[in-house]
Amino acid sequence: MEKDKAIEQSYSLARDVYRQYGVDTHAAIDKLSQIGVSLHCWQGDDVGGFENPDAGLDGGLAVTGNYPGKARTPGELRADADKALSLIPGTHRFNLHAIYAETGGRKIERNQLQPEHFSAWIDWARSRGMGLDFNPTFFSHPNADSGFTLSSNDEGIRRFWVEHGIACRKIGEAMGKALGTPAVTNVWIPDGYKDIPIDRWSPRQILRKSLDEIFTEPIDPKHNLDAVESKLFGIGAESYTAGSHEFYLGYAVANNKLLCLDAGHFHPTEVISDKISAVLGFVDELLLHVSRPVRWDSDHVVILDDELKAIAQQLVRGDFLDRVHIGLDFFDASINRVAAWVIGTRCMIKAMLMALLEPFDELRQLELSGDFTSRLALGEEIKTLPFGAVWDYYCLKSGVPVQSAWIDIVKEYEKGILNKRG
Ligand code: RNT
Numbered sequence: 001m002e003k004d005k006a007i008e009q010s011y012s013l014a015r016d017v018y019r020q021y022g023v024d025t026h027a028a029i030d031k032l033s034q035i036g037v038s039l040h041c042w043q044g045d046d047v048g049g050f051e052n053p054d055a056g057l058d059g060g061l062a063v064t065g066n067y068p069g070k071a072r073t074p075g076e077l078r079a080d081a082d083k084a085l086s087l088i089p090g091t092h093r094f095n096l097h098a099i100y101a102e103t104g105g106r107k108i109e110r111n112q113l114q115p116e117h118f119s120a121w122i123d124w125a126r127s128r129g130m131g132l133d134f135n136p137t138f139f140s141h142p143n144a145d146s147g148f149t150l151s152s153n154d155e156g157i158r159r160f161w162v163e164h165g166i167a168c169r170k171i172g173e174a175m176g177k178a179l180g181t182p183a184v185t186n187v188w189i190p191d192g193y194k195d196i197p198i199d200r201w202s203p204r205q206i207l208r209k210s211l212d213e214i215f216t217e218p219i220d221p222k223h224n225l226d227a228v229e230s231k232l233f234g235i236g237a238e239s240y241t242a243g244s245h246e247f248y249l250g251y252a253v254a255n256n257k258l259l260c261l262d263a264g265h266f267h268p269t270e271v272i273s274d275k276i277s278a279v280l281g282f283v284d285e286l287l288l289h290v291s292r293p294v295r296w297d298s299d300h301v302v303i304l305d306d307e308l309k310a311i312a313q314q315l316v317r318g319d320f321l322d323r324v325h326i327g328l329d330f331f332d333a334s335i336n337r338v339a340a341w342v343i344g345t346r347c348m349i350k351a352m353l354m355a356l357l358e359p360f361d362e363l364r365q366l367e368l369s370g371d372f373t374s375r376l377a378l379g380e381e382i383k384t385l386p387f388g389a390v391w392d393y394y395c396l397k398s399g400v401p402v403q404s405a406w407i408d409i410v411k412e413y414e415k416g417i418l419n420k421r422g
């Protein structure tokens, strides 16, 4: 209680400081509480899924580490996600992949998946007031062994994956209908070549045709939104990726789809924070895969670094919150997986709060008037305003642990639950 009082007092002082800059901390918190971040299921089990426990991860993806306690069943994964969510302020979303279907032990091919195979996930999300998002899984499957799925020149393989894409949109639609908030169903494929291709054109033409087939049937955007995710390269597909940035940017613009920007899918000095305002002039909505590439698309846990802050600033400064869906995409198996979710999501929310606490109008006026000296000076001074006091207060009011108090809770969970898993 003493501690709570101290947090309230610090907040009240911080509020006065921000007020001097024309920033209303209450309004910022209010806005923040309405921002949902989509937590990706795959941090919980190293992108394993439940289709085939022996299937290795491929598609040019790699998870490193062997931390004990990985979720082995949907029940364990939901319990772990519940634990993480209880340590994160606000109401968020959960992002599933097709390989997380629950088929009651029966083998259901991916092109045969139905909404009923996700009914337990839907019930779980509903009981927590959460929306779901979805992804077809175009990897870790024998039909992806050639390295090509939707852009395959084998008609049988291509057709299989088109059918999978169609099935997944219907699942997304069912999720959206059931939960009253559209599912963003995101298409990412691994297709590409390890070595230099002769023909860069044909796979892209095939991919385009496959996407057209997947998206033929209109679905009410109230229930499902289609997104397409580009990539620069994958492990084992270093020389050519059919679904490159230019390809999907063009596709999304021409076909009114959401573009998904993954922070790790560009050249190392490119940043998605600069792309948001560029592409939103041409697509209605975006999906973000907030990730942290370290030298390559390594999918490290998101931290409160400059790029994360810059992404959040762009969303707030541009007033894009209604047009951008924030999803997380990282997978680290070298640390406690529940903690990974909590760290990454809390950082994403912190970055949003920082952006909401910016004296944006004042900074903008300085820029417009050409006073770049003051723009730089003010920009640097506001970096040390008492942000932490506002964040602590938000956690307190949201009923989640303040500061580092959540770490012990995760450690307890590790001792009592995770370490007892085989
Ligand atoms: C892969 C893409 C994709 C995946 C998930 C598992 O590089 O980022 O989003 O991470 O679909």
Ligand code: ZN
Binding pocket: 188, 229, 262, 289, 329
């Ligand atoms: Zn991604």
